[in-house]
Amino acid sequence: MKVLLSIQYDGKNYYGWQEQKSPDTVQGKLQEAIYKFCQEKVKIYVAGRTDSGVHALSQYAHFETNTKREESTWLLGLNSHLPDDIRINFVKFISDEFHARFSALSRTYRYIIYNNKIKPCLNRNKVGWYYLHHLDENKMQNAANKLVGEKDFSCFRSAHCQSKSPIKKINDIMVIRKKNFILIDINANSFLYNMVRNIVGSLVLVGSGEKEISWIETVLNSKDRKIAGKQFPPDGLFLLNIEYDSKYNLNYEPCFPLVIE
Numbered sequence: 001m002k003v004l005l006s007i008q009y010d011g012k013n014y015y016g017w018q019e020q021k022s023p024d025t026v027q028g029k030l031q032e033a034i035y036k037f038c039q040e041k042v043k044i045y046v047a048g049r050t051d052s053g054v055h056a057l058s059q060y061a062h063f064e065t066n067t068k069r070e071e072s073t074w075l076l077g078l079n080s081h082l083p084d085d086i087r088i089n090f091v092k093f094i095s096d097e098f099h100a101r102f103s104a105l106s107r108t109y110r111y112i113i114y115n116n117k118i119k120p121c122l123n124r125n126k127v128g129w130y131y132l133h134h135l136d137e138n139k140m141q142n143a144a145n146k147l148v149g150e151k152d153f154s155c156f157r158s159a160h161c162q163s164k165s166p167i168k169k170i171n172d173i174m175v176i177r178k179k180n181f182i183l184i185d186i187n188a189n190s191f192l193y194n195m196v197r198n199i200v201g202s203l204v205l206v207g208s209g210e211k212e213i214s215w216i217e218t219v220l221n222s223k224d225r226k227i228a229g230k231q232f233p234p235d236g237l238f239l240l241n242i243e244y245d246s247k248y249n250l251n252y253e254p255c256f257p258l259v260i261e
Helices: 026-038 071-080 137-145 195-207 215-222
Strands: 002-009 055-064 086-094 106-115 128-130 149-152 167-178 181-188 237-243
Touching: 002 026, 026 055, 026 071, 026 086, 071 086, 106 195, 137 167, 137 181, 137 195, 137 215, 181 195, 195 215
Parallel strands: 055 237, 106 128
Antiparallel strands: 002 055, 002 086, 106 181, 106 237, 149 167, 167 181
């Protein structure tokens, strides 16, 4: 039986998704919970590996098991063995052809910038803070538009990236201001290591007036990470959702956990 999980987690206390030998990871905690629930060791396959400190509203992962339980029993059982900062949204038995990573059509990330001179308090672990200038979200959107399409994103690729190719396809980028918060939503077929956080750093340089909108094209054409903006911290980054073919009937719409105003 192939079991699909939709997972939400607060990444602050974890060294990313991927299981490692000693530090806590989301994958490690999930595999521990599965073993406690059914006394079976499984290998989890994920749609997209998030980095240390990054959050997720609906990460998708699957595993195969010989344990026969109802979907509702899996849901309650796994959540009872997980820490408070990891939760399963739903469990679904899925067809053998499905693969959490390779069946995914696109991924959507959101980065939240708190644009205020006062350091964030209640949301301090869920936003990236920028206080030097008032950011112009319209300039940021115009610069972001130049990143849409299939391009070589080497300039936003961090060291140790394991992707075979720097060419990715960004389907859409939206930059929206809600009072002191700027939301940057990026949808793409897949992402390079730290790609979103590096893009945010460059868009901020445009929004602050330090760089012109056309500078983004210079950065892209250079294929040089050193020319792009600094990498923003993981605190403000959320994996919103993974998109799949409608035949899998995955219609879950996660509710964003923060009040943005």
